Amino acid sequence: MTARIIDGKQIAQSSIAQVKASTERLVADTGIRPGLAVVLVGEDPASQVYVASKGRMAKECGFHSVQHTLPMTTTQEDLTALVQQLNADPEIHGILVQLPLPGDVLSERETIAAIAPEKDVDGLHDINIGRLAAGRTEDAFVPCTPKGCMVLIDTVHPEGIAGLNALVVGRSNLVGRPIAALLQHANATVTVAHSRTRDLPGLCANADIVIAAIGRPEFIKGDWIKPGATVIDVGINRIPAPEKGEGKTRLVGDVEFAAASERAGAITPVPGGVGPMTIAMLMANTLKAAELSAKRL
Numbered sequence: 001m002t003a004r005i006i007d008g009k010q011i012a013q014s015s016i017a018q019v020k021a022s023t024e025r026l027v028a029d030t031g032i033r034p035g036l037a038v039v040l041v042g043e044d045p046a047s048q049v050y051v052a053s054k055g056r057m058a059k060e061c062g063f064h065s066v067q068h069t070l071p072m073t074t075t076q077e078d079l080t081a082l083v084q085q086l087n088a089d090p091e092i093h094g095i096l097v098q099l100p101l102p103g104d105v106l107s108e109r110e111t112i113a114a115i116a117p118e119k120d121v122d123g124l125h126d127i128n129i130g131r132l133a134a135g136r137t138e139d140a141f142v143p144c145t146p147k148g149c150m151v152l153i154d155t156v157h158p159e160g161i162a163g164l165n166a167l168v169v170g171r172s173n174l175v176g177r178p179i180a181a182l183l184q185h186a187n188a189t190v191t192v193a194h195s196r197t198r199d200l201p202g203l204c205a206n207a208d209i210v211i212a213a214i215g216r217p218e219f220i221k222g223d224w225i226k227p228g229a230t231v232i233d234v235g236i237n238r239i240p241a242p243e244k245g246e247g248k249t250r251l252v253g254d255v256e257f258a259a260a261s262e263r264a265g266a267i268t269p270v271p272g273g274v275g276p277m278t279i280a281m282l283m284a285n286t287l288k289a290a291e292l293s294a295k296r297l
């Protein structure tokens with residue numbers, strides 16, 4: 001069997017097209033334009049790239065988009081004050097503080113806790129984590145990468161995943177845990193594996209859906225995959241690629257892609273699978289925040 005390759009780029013584009021269309025409708029019906037504020041502290045080059053692309057995408061969706069760039073010397077009081085100012089700004093529906101925060105003075109916990117839960121489009125506030133855990137997905141903001149994984153799974157299983165065995169490898173708050181909650185909400189039978197798990201190959205052999213969120217290059221071997229399974233590879237790992245020239249690198253996922261493609265029914269590539277979905281889901285969450293705020297008016 002050769003797996004269908006799940007084209008995350010194309011699926012993300014169609015999610016963005018839906019967000020654009022819904023934004024036009026929201027503006028026409030209510031006069032409310034979704035507003036996204038992205039806060040960047042410091043000058044980390046990777047964070048700068050992420051923040052710039054979020055701003056560009058927000059504009060493309062027809063959002064009101066603002067970026068606040070704060071210096072490395074920013075205090076917790078300054079950062080919290082900015083978040084509170086954005087909480088009170090009626091033109092802003094989504095607030096994203098780019099993580100990780102630099103240095104050791106600023107607290108991610110304290111900063112996220114300061115964001116109004118209804119503007120927490122990254123889905124990291126305890127209130128949103130609690131709503132997701134309780135299965136209240138209609139008013140919870142779900143972290144963008146897990147939400148994107150579910151959209152990809154939907155394209156493979158439009159009839160739903162009720163009763164399927166889903167294995168999530170990884171239990172981080174950002175990825176593994178929320179994905180497990182979403183899969184359970186969709187009535188899959190969910191197993192969560194982690195670094196202390198015994199017999200991962202045995203668990204994979206029984207899994208109709210495997211989500212790999214580990215952060216170790218090609219850790220999940222192709223011959224562990226159940227024939228016909230759906231494989232969603234969240235991992236992004238940079239490894240040396242001497243075949244491309246000296247000092248060159250390439251990205252691989254947490255799954256041994258070539259071998260897994262021989263057994264899986266459908267699989268995401270890295271890059272081009274889960275990655276593009278994350279930013280698309282940030283736009284979807286910001287639209288949702290604006291729509292919920294319109295209902296409250």
Ligand SMILES: NC(=O)c1ccc[n+]([C@@H]2O[C@H](COP(=O)([O-])OP(=O)(O)OC[C@H]3O[C@@H](n4cnc5c(N)ncnc54)[C@H](OP(=O)(O)O)[C@@H]3O)[C@@H](O)[C@H]2O)c1
Pocket residue numbers: 145169170171172173174175176193194195196197213214215216234235236237274275278
């Ligand atoms: N595509 C995207 O947009 C996107 C977004 C976010 C993250 N990522 C990528 O996804 C990967 C995971 O990210 P993360 O933030 O969830 O990482 P993380 O916080 O480091 O969590 C990794 C998880 O993998 C588990 N793990 C480590 N070694 C293992 C092993 N030998 N067997 C089974 N489980 C093991 C850990 O278990 P313990 O809990 O026991 O330590 C932990 O739960 C990374 O490659 C990251 O770059 C991609």
